[in-house]
Amino acid sequence: MTKWFATLVRRLLSLMALTVAGGFLAATLVRYSPGYGVDERELDPRLSQPSIEWIRSQHNRDPGLIRYYGKYLGAAVRGDFGTSESLHRPISQLLAERFHVTLRSVSLAVITAWAAAFALATLSWLFGGWLFDLSCTLISGFMLSLPAAVIALLFVYLRAPVFLAIAVVMFPKLFRFIHNLLSHASEQPHVLAARARGIARPRIFLRHILAPATATLVALLGTSASMSFGTAVPIEALCDSAGIGQLAWYAAINRDLPLIINLTLIVTLITVACNSFADYSSKLISGEI
């Protein structure tokens, strides 16, 4: 019980440390990026000096990094991530509007990709011969060779849902990993002994292959979160889905640094939390905790 609690506290502390360190890194990048605090309206010769001073005051340019970061962190704690320079709206408002769209797409994509990859890898292990195996390897190899943006375009033409496009990008990676994991497990001496004794394949699969592999599979689930959020950027941008992936792309195209840096930071925190949770669950399952 004590070890369980200590591990949990350690994980939460590392997540907090990551937030502070990541925030500092993000603030440093924004503060020292070329063109920080410069508004192109300042170049307009029609504007008077007071108007230019007012525009400058809107950017809250701070001379020191620490002071800048202090202000940024203080506001972030209150849920204020600043204002988007291109959309002229609070970033927290944009996140609230769009986050659920991405979360829905990503969750459905993870479920679909996992279901397909796991089902196919299991079928391949249980019933597949070399032809089935080869076909699966060729198809997944081909899918791995396609850029995510091309798959997004294909889904635009097909008018298929966005989550399916994300799932198609994730599927080959998951399939290869699960397939290799099951193949490796099936070469273990105790599995060979069970086969030699004539135990039915489904029973071997459930008792001697799936059970030991569960911890690794749960850990992979955490990695899927990071993978799916990354994939959401090109898919949402090209499929015109109003999620945070599209917002990140829009921010990058318009060089809206506060927006893109905050989005990256928030997505990183979410994926780290997912990874930590999956890693923790995996250790619980494997009995390490």
Add this chain to the structure above:
Amino acid sequence: MSVRKRLRIIAAFLLCGIFLLAIAAELVTPYSYAQQFREIPNASPSELHPLGTDGLGRDLFSRLLYGTRVSLLLAPAAALLSTLIAGALGGAAGFLGGWWERAILAMADLSMASPLLFVLIALRAILPLNVAPLVSVIATFLILGLLGWPSSLRVIWAATRNIRNSDFLLLARSTGCGPMRMIFRQIFPNLRPGLFAQFWISIPVFILTEATLSMLGLGVSEPMPSWGNLLRGLEDFSAVTSNPGRFAPLVMLTLVVICFQIILPSQEDLG
């Protein structure tokens, strides 16, 4: 000869052929990648233009060859950079141990936790977007090289740690071998196969990432061609249906990535 070996030979020949074609682009095609034939935009394949022309009347075949050159020269360069970073940091973490090891691994974990594409576009956005095409090419691949090291680092670190704990290194240490000599004479030669595999694995990953970045308008900028911004031609559905030559960059990219996957050294090859 096994099927796998035969496939590898075919893939290697194909890659060499494509590479040579891209290097000798000036000899293969008479047009520059930016030359416009304004009277024939979106032309179908013909004798003069084997893959037709794009919306601005530029010869697609020339653009494909020059784009292949950009992608096939710079992706390995970025892979080399990321492998060198992974080798230096992973080797240091594995060899030095202690706080160094913890700090470097924490840094790698942090980098791996963030979705690569988010970080890539954030860093790309920090740099000015309206830069010269050549600068955009260098910036894109430099960012890929600088961000692509964490997964390789883990592999190199594990290999170095195994070497550090090996008997032969213990023997070297006990005979008074200095740290620099140990690194260059004992550790590095044993890490070479792992570094080579990581380098080879990174190339197709960088090719695909560049393609996605350029398709989003955040990679190589026009008029410089790369596979990524040539694939943007697929966004124009009517032009694609009238000229199937627009699929050529996709076919070329897929073929090259598959070839890299086939040639990829297996565990047995690395010993």
